[in-house]
Amino acid sequence: MAYRVMEKAMVMITPETISALIQALDSSDSLVRQNSGYMLLDAGTEAVPALIEAMRTPSRRMCWEAARLLSRIDDPRWFAPMIEALSSDNILLGQVAVKTLAGFGRRVTLALSAALDTSHPLVRPHIIEALGTLGDFRAIRPLMMLLYNERNSTCRYLAIEALTKLHALEAVELIKSFSDDENHHVRERVQIALRRLLDDPSSPQ
Amino acid sequence: MFKDFVFLYVEDDPLSREVMNVIMRNAMGVEALTMFHDSANFIERLRALPQKPDIILLDIHMKPDDGFALLKMLRRLPEFQYVRVIALTASVMNEEVEQLRTSGFDGAIAKPLSIHTFPDLMERILRGETVWHIA
Numbered sequence: 001m002a003y004r005v006m007e008k009a010m011v012m013i014t015p016e017t018i019s020a021l022i023q024a025l026d027s028s029d030s031l032v033r034q035n036s037g038y039m040l041l042d043a044g045t046e047a048v049p050a051l052i053e054a055m056r057t058p059s060r061r062m063c064w065e066a067a068r069l070l071s072r073i074d075d076p077r078w079f080a081p082m083i084e085a086l087s088s089d090n091i092l093l094g095q096v097a098v099k100t101l102a103g104f105g106r107r108v109t110l111a112l113s114a115a116l117d118t119s120h121p122l123v124r125p126h127i128i129e130a131l132g133t134l135g136d137f138r139a140i141r142p143l144m145m146l147l148y149n150e151r152n153s154t155c156r157y158l159a160i161e162a163l164t165k166l167h168a169l170e171a172v173e174l175i176k177s178f179s180d181d182e183n184h185h186v187r188e189r190v191q192i193a194l195r196r197l198l199d200d201p202s203s204p205q
Numbered sequence: 206m207f208k209d210f211v212f213l214y215v216e217d218d219p220l221s222r223e224v225m226n227v228i229m230r231n232a233m234g235v236e237a238l239t240m241f242h243d244s245a246n247f248i249e250r251l252r253a254l255p256q257k258p259d260i261i262l263l264d265i266h267m268k269p270d271d272g273f274a275l276l277k278m279l280r281r282l283p284e285f286q287y288v289r290v291i292a293l294t295a296s297v298m299n300e301e302v303e304q305l306r307t308s309g310f311d312g313a314i315a316k317p318l319s320i321h322t323f324p325d326l327m328e329r330i331l332r333g334e335t336v337w338h339i340a
Contacts (some may be wrong), residue, residue, distance in 0.1 A: 060227070096321075157295070
């Protein structure tokens, strides 16, 4: 603790310092990134505008590190940029955005559902999983739409899993229609879903 | 810590390869990562690599040989008998999960891969832990 206080006292947090610390988030050395991250967290809300800006740079590593740090600072300014990040081409940033926003519970169901259409194919599976876990029935329709149209087999089987967790009895016919899906993981999930939804629809998943 | 290790990933799904590439190279700083797009001539291609892998990550459902068959081939060869081999699977069927546990893999990780768990799991595996992070 004393060490942290001394360290903080030794580094004056100025806009120049913050800028240098942000640049260090792109270092290939994980220790450099970690130390820079600690100091930016010490700077707290003062670092938020620069971190939001860093989240929008082309550097995959810097974006991802910036988003991870923002998620640990209590400041409402990063909420909207984090929702934007759900649709980023940077899959690391997208995954961090999903996990961070899912921490807000059912308040983000609609934002996550909307991002099903706009997210990168490698972020979408994580959005689907989050929607299944949040337990909000408003996610059922968007998940059914996605399942109906989705070409990616990973998204299909995850959508079936999520609908099963949500006890989506209205999705049973749709799920049944994937019984002969070309992908064996999808077929496995159909069997499990039908067993859980039809045999004992009232049991918790 | 990951940059000194050599990884091989055998996976026929291009999206899974892409996510592995981004997580390993961008987030974990891995420099030596080779990917095979299928399991054909596996041992021949493995032996042709410039460096012997420290960790081999195998998808299970592949053609022409599945992950179980590749593991058997590896364990028959003295030089690969002790290489750590991890299964990556999206299966939730009890029989397959049980088969993974009994067939000699050094661990298994569920797909889809997550940036929030994968680096920690790899760190534990490299420390010698057996990791079963599956359904």
